[in-house]
Amino acid sequence: MLSPLTTKLTRRRFAAVAMAAAIGATMAGCGSGGPTQAKGAEATMWSLTTGDQPVIKAAVDRWNKDNPDRKITVEFFASDAMKAKIRTAVGSGQPPTLIFNWAGGGLKSYVNANAVEDLSALAKDKPQVTDRYLPSVLQNGVVNGKTYALPMSKVNPASIYYNKDLLEKAGIQPPKTWDELMAAVPKLKAQGVAPFALGGQSKWPELIWLEYLVDRQGGSAVWDRIQKGEPGAWSDPAVIDALTKIQQLVDAGGFQEGFASTASTSGSELALLYTGKAAMSLQLASQYQSIKQGAPAFISEGKLGYTPFPTISGGKGDPSYIVGTPATFFSLATAATDAQKQTAKDFLVSGLYSEAYTEGIIGTGAVPPLKGMEQKINSAPDSNFLNYTYDLSQKASTFQLSWDQALDPSLADTLLTHVGQVFLKQETPQQFVDAMNAAGSK
Amino acid sequence: MSTSTLRRNRKSTPSIDGTRASLAWLTVPALVFFLAFAIVPLGGVVVLSFMHWDGIGAISWAGFANWAAILTDPLTGYSLWTTVKVILLSCAVQIPISLLLGVFTAGFQRYRAALSVLFFIPILLSSAAVALTFTALLDPNFGLSGALPIAALKQDWLGNPDLALFVVVFVLSWQHIPFHTLVYQGGVRQIPKSLYEAAGIDGANVVQQFFAITVPQLKYTFITSTTLMVVGTLTYFDLIFVLTGGGPGHATSVLPLFMYLEGFRANDMGGASVLGVILAVFGLGLALIIQRLGGKNRQASQLEGA
Secondary structure, rough: OOOHHHHHHHHHHHHHHHHHHHHHHHHHHOOOOOOOOOOOOOEEEEOOOOOHHHHHHHHHHHHHHHOOOOOOOEEEEEEOOOOHHHHHHOOOOOOOOEEEEEHHHHHHHHHHHEOOOOHHHHHHHHHHHHHOOOOOHHHHEEEEOEEEEEEEOOEEEEEEEEEHHHHHOOOOOOOOOOHHHHHHHHHHHHHHOOOEEEEEOHHHHHHHHHHHHHHHOOOOHHHHHHHHOOOHHHHHHHHHHHHHHHHHHHOOOOOOOOHHOOOOOOOHHHHHHHHOEEEEEEOOOOOHHHHHHOOHHHHOOOOEEEOOOOEEEOOOOOOOEEEEEEEOOOEOOOOHHHHHHHHHHHHHHHHHOOOOOOOOHHHOEEEEEEEOOOOHHOOOOHHHHHHHHHHHHHHOEEEOOOOOHHHHHHHHHHHHHHHHHHHHHOHHHHHHHHHHHHHHHO | OOOHHHHHHHHOHHHHHHHHHHHHHHHHHHHHHHHHHHHHHHHHHHHOOOEOOOOOOOEEEEOOOHHHHHHHOHHHHHHHHHHHHHHHHHHHHHHHHHHHHHHHHHHOOOOHHHHHHHHHHHHHHHHHHHHHHHHHOOOOOOOOHHHHOHHHOOOOOOOHHHHHHHHHHHHHHHEEEEEEEEHHHHHHHOOOOHHHEEEEEOOOOHHHHHHHHHHHOHHHHHHHHHHHHHHEEEEEHHHHHHHHHOOOOOOHHHHHHHHHHHHOOOHHHHHHHHHHHHHHHHHHHHHHHHHHHHOOOOOOOOOOOO
């Protein structure tokens, strides 16, 4: 028989297995920790694996060639991975020198934690830096009256992209009003194509629908109240109306089959559009870059169309309102050494938006968030689209940062989950409103 | 099995008992590692479960607020129930298949060796790669259903809340069955040939031999494999995260995934720590229950007369 001692030991071992398992899972998200520790004046930088990646890589390469004694190491991450990883790195005191962010709620939490440097002095010393940006975009990097982040990529508003051939075949025009959009759905379905491609697994593409519909219906005051955290702000009739319209569109078969398992990151959402399986898609301007890389013929043959989000008859919103990402930003880590900070600051001044950088961004099919881009854009091969985007961004009454970035990160996740459930029809509009009101009051 | 044999020997040879005390210091390195990497972090998680922390800001005392919030959150119970479903479904699928494949691959025929190599390929693949591959295969527009004109394949495998959990269990099983097959294969190969020879002489056919000799002799293999399977389910995070992200809705949100989302998406480390403690206690309980299922007379020899 087994002695009591060994029984105990065996149990303990199993306990150990279980504990180790749980702890392993707890720590799974931590990843490998911070960036490789750079020496002396060498700085580190994290950025996204988006269409801008080659431009940023080239800028860093140029910098390293000109400054061999204070190089910059850059690493690229996919958007979702970045969100989790950069926060962990900042929280553990090992951030990269240049902290990538989307401004909004994330930047605010960095500022509150004293993790990012006040760049106001830099802005004052080198007015040419802050002067180059579109003020409405630059404003996103300002928290409590101080500049904490500078734009580093492109303007990225959301519009409706469409396949001209499919719309023509169905005999419809790009929808200018919500009624036209709903009327187009059965006609496109009759042609055997999905009216809209939607990356529902990624959830944030679904949020764009809600953002536009709420603003078109109720004006920007609705979101202002929500963002200020006013109690019951989600109960605005415009929110209920927007959610109801979304579910009507889902019921009408407005999205491709299986939209809930289509991820934006896998590229299949976009592929639906250019392979002719879906007629339209509500997406960010960065999708143009992706199509340019993934299916250049679709653009060069003039099959890609784009139009602003439709208006709602009787809606209070300004039709020039746009939502998306005004730009992505770099902030400077307080945890970095003074020498590293100097390297990073100099890069922000001269590395970003140099002639080559700006032209690089334009070359990928995107518009830098800078003033006076008209001439450069007009001579670019994608001038039609670039002009459209630049125009949209400059003339917007509001360029709203996507809600999931604008809100505090804890609330943003709740919002995305509930938006997903509205699209799946697992939640009624009223349940969504109640859940968000409750989450907001926490 | 080898451990039980060892213990039996230990008990029956007093000299080993005698030297045990003097050799106890040999456990020190292992204990130090265990303390540093298991007990201390677990203690940290327990402490953190009583704190407010968003991952980057200041840590403040929360008292029982996190516990109250997590325990009253309907999602906690739902995730726990989803975890139980995944455990039960995984076991129901994996145990019979691994057992049969284990017995099959235990044979020394050349074709079986060749097939074993093929069966073991999924072990070599990382969970993320497996998940990405299946995501592409199961894509409702560009995946299997698009490639093959079979109506039954035209399902929204990962987007239909009623289907997604079964698909997840299928993919998990696809990945983990080879490992458990290996465990059973080892177990089967340890069964003395003499048992089968004796049964053969007594006129037992292959099926009778399987149920009368193979299955009972694999009792401890079964316990080992099932413990790993059940406790492993509590760490199945990566594959589900990449495959469905817990969705659609919360259909595949198992407890470890919920914990990750709470900690690293919602940036509520306190709440995530509460879930971590629940997960640890839950796993501990399960491991103990399976141990108990082994019966009290674990030391009774299974090789009597062999």
